Amino acid sequence: MMLPTLQFGDAEHALAKQIRVWIEQHDPGEPPAEYAARMQALIAWQRQLHAAGFVGLSWPVEYGGRGLGLAAEAVLTEELGRSSMPELINRLALYTWGPTLLRFGTEAQRHRLLAPMLDAGEIWCQGFSEPDAGSDLAGIRTSARRDGDALVVSGQKVWTSRAELSAWNALLVRTDPDQPPHRGLSLLIVDMRSPGITVGPLRQMLDEPHFSEVFFDDVRVPATNVLGSVDHGWEVAMAAMGFERGLFVLERSTRLLRRFDHLVQELADRGRRDDQVASRLGVVRAHLDVLQARVYSTLAGQVQGTLRPGATSVDKLLLTVADQELFAAAFDLLGDDAASADHGWSQDLMLSRSVSIYSGTSEIQKNVIARQMLALPRNGA
Amino acid sequence: MTVAADLGDELAAVFDGVLSGTLPQAALLEAAREDRHPTTAYHQAMADVGFFGLRLGTEDGGLDAGGGTLVSLFEVAGARLLPSASHEEALGLAPLLAAAARHGDHDAASWLAQLQAGHLRGGGRTFTPRLDMSASLRTASGDGALVSLDGVWAWLGPDARLAHVATPSWAVVVDLDDAGVRVERHAGAVDPGQGLCRLHARDIAVPSSRLVVGAGASRLVLDWQLAAFAEILGCGAHLLAATVSYAVERRQFGQRIASFQAIAHRLADMTVSVEAVRSALARLVTIAESGPAAAEPLAASLRYWVPSAIRTVCEGAIQVHGGLGFTWEAGLHLHYRRVLQLQAAMGGAFTAATEVGRMYLDRAAEASHV
Numbered sequence: 001m002m003l004p005t006l007q008f009g010d011a012e013h014a015l016a017k018q019i020r021v022w023i024e025q026h027d028p029g030e031p032p033a034e035y036a037a038r039m040q041a042l043i044a045w046q047r048q049l050h051a052a053g054f055v056g057l058s059w060p061v062e063y064g065g066r067g068l069g070l071a072a073e074a075v076l077t078e079e080l081g082r083s084s085m086p087e088l089i090n091r092l093a094l095y096t097w098g099p100t101l102l103r104f105g106t107e108a109q110r111h112r113l114l115a116p117m118l119d120a121g122e123i124w125c126q127g128f129s130e131p132d133a134g135s136d137l138a139g140i141r142t143s144a145r146r147d148g149d150a151l152v153v154s155g156q157k158v159w160t161s162r163a164e165l166s167a168w169n170a171l172l173v174r175t176d177p178d179q180p181p182h183r184g185l186s187l188l189i190v191d192m193r194s195p196g197i198t199v200g201p202l203r204q205m206l207d208e209p210h211f212s213e214v215f216f217d218d219v220r221v222p223a224t225n226v227l228g229s230v231d232h233g234w235e236v237a238m239a240a241m242g243f244e245r246g247l248f249v250l251e252r253s254t255r256l257l258r259r260f261d262h263l264v265q266e267l268a269d270r271g272r273r274d275d276q277v278a279s280r281l282g283v284v285r286a287h288l289d290v291l292q293a294r295v296y297s298t299l300a301g302q303v304q305g306t307l308r309p310g311a312t313s314v315d316k317l318l319l320t321v322a323d324q325e326l327f328a329a330a331f332d333l334l335g336d337d338a339a340s341a342d343h344g345w346s347q348d349l350m351l352s353r354s355v356s357i358y359s360g361t362s363e364i365q366k367n368v369i370a371r372q373m374l375a376l377p378r379n380g381a
Numbered sequence: 382m383t384v385a386a387d388l389g390d391e392l393a394a395v396f397d398g399v400l401s402g403t404l405p406q407a408a409l410l411e412a413a414r415e416d417r418h419p420t421t422a423y424h425q426a427m428a429d430v431g432f433f434g435l436r437l438g439t440e441d442g443g444l445d446a447g448g449g450t451l452v453s454l455f456e457v458a459g460a461r462l463l464p465s466a467s468h469e470e471a472l473g474l475a476p477l478l479a480a481a482a483r484h485g486d487h488d489a490a491s492w493l494a495q496l497q498a499g500h501l502r503g504g505g506r507t508f509t510p511r512l513d514m515s516a517s518l519r520t521a522s523g524d525g526a527l528v529s530l531d532g533v534w535a536w537l538g539p540d541a542r543l544a545h546v547a548t549p550s551w552a553v554v555v556d557l558d559d560a561g562v563r564v565e566r567h568a569g570a571v572d573p574g575q576g577l578c579r580l581h582a583r584d585i586a587v588p589s590s591r592l593v594v595g596a597g598a599s600r601l602v603l604d605w606q607l608a609a610f611a612e613i614l615g616c617g618a619h620l621l622a623a624t625v626s627y628a629v630e631r632r633q634f635g636q637r638i639a640s641f642q643a644i645a646h647r648l649a650d651m652t653v654s655v656e657a658v659r660s661a662l663a664r665l666v667t668i669a670e671s672g673p674a675a676a677e678p679l680a681a682s683l684r685y686w687v688p689s690a691i692r693t694v695c696e697g698a699i700q701v702h703g704g705l706g707f708t709w710e711a712g713l714h715l716h717y718r719r720v721l722q723l724q725a726a727m728g729g730a731f732t733a734a735t736e737v738g739r740m741y742l743d744r745a746a747e748a749s750h751v
Contacts, residue, residue: 001390001456002449003656005663261745268745275735282737286682290657293664293679314656366649367642373652374625376639 004300042089081254093117093124122167138181245312310372389450400461428499459615486590502538505545572722599673617691685733688724
């Protein structure tokens, strides 16, 4: 049985060339090391890319997109990967919540929310995890109760990336405590400027305030901001996580290919080409090539609607192995140069620990594959 | 121009039916134990459904199968453990004989017809890029070339009359009746019953009709790799499915063992490998349409990745089956053996990975000097 894969035709090659030329002329250079300044530089970069017409390539024209296929998005992602700033700051909106709004959103929600995603005018974050609902997402306790034409939210979220920059939070809350854990949840689009929201930065291993705790103290959210229907938030959240994988993983894999090139160059410059070095590099490169091929299948499957349930967990696990193997190899092969002089190798090695944790730990991904792809029985069965 | 993808699936179902009917596990185990070819009717049955014309154009009475079809069919070949000589006959020998026939080589035309009809056996060896080769070619003055075979490992069918040797830059058909060729039967292969031999020859003359150089040769090598990767995939996918079924049925401690997370996670890891290989082959088929040179970087990575990942799948299958998995009768070793044999044929994991790394290091060194 053959899986589908992305096909790049003349239109995509022309687009790639156009983007490459534009990036060569406009690449702003390496972003500032300091976190807040870096965030602002990334916002400015996305705004610039949008003005050039490169953001929202696959979105419908009526919502500010260009109505092209996902292969065009893949082209953008890969060309961006060659730039100094490969990451789109509002990628959560572009890759996850935009497509989810296009599927589940009302016309009013789409018209209000989609356009500012594209130019990074409104950054999005996502509120799923809680102190007692990490891997066990169905254990969410943050609640919303109906009060007139609003829902009133109380509770606490954690590990919310870019919360301090965000205009909107895609928030998963419990609206019916009497239903089984996966039911009775709703997905609210919450204005982060609402009264009653407190953002408390958490510092990750590199001492950057990359994510936050977010507290909700009787926050009023208009009922028109429910995405999908009340008590059916789990379906919306799962669909969103399905969207998340394709382009997000492609962006990561493109960045890893760029870092692989850096590593090869550093080793070549030092005249390191013995068998041990070459073989370690070869293993890493093979992982990266397989990862990229996997994402092409996933994107093609998304277009065709043939993606099997749980299949994107394969992508996440491949990404994790590729990322952790690459930076472990860099550290092992460069030795002192990685530990001291550093072209970001030790930071990347430390950051790679997060890949097997964020967006569902590797253990959870394996559970998903076991249940959804292999239909294995639950524990005790 | 080529068989459409859906037709590829249809053909794959036909091949699966033929092989499951003619190569039962008991016959495979017996052949492996005695290190001889299976004596069932599989070969004639495969010839009857056109297998040996797989890569021939319709004008040669072939199926004109494209890369996608090749992958679908050889996944079946792996799952059903089609003997290795058949692989060589269909993808190496038959296309070379067809090329020779087009150059007016009447013997080759006659051999091709017999091969397609299932009446003539052959085999051979295909070298993937950057392997140390035990074969060499000297272009003779005039017509043809002189070929030396220094103990080339090859798979030959029973009473093989012909063998091909294909490398990324040249490929030849060798007449095994040639007095200058010595075939040394080899016992004790990791994948027994496949007719593993060593071929010896010193400067034997091969007519130009039976010699292909350049792009034609590298295309043969790429096709062989597509098929070999798919065969390895077929072995892994087959064992994964068998292991999932076993783990769901088998009870210990009063539970289905598949419900234990240690087992479930191992099966999930195996699934990741099988699914990733499927995606990688879809990508390779697409790139292969642009030719062997364009496909080589990915193919090189896959020569490391595909056998390594699927070998681990086979090892997981044996582990999850417990003591049963280690027995001769359960037969899991048959697929494991095929994967090991193909991994070795691609140079082994270390060499395959080293060559990938060297390719990128060389490229970076060149870039620095420009």
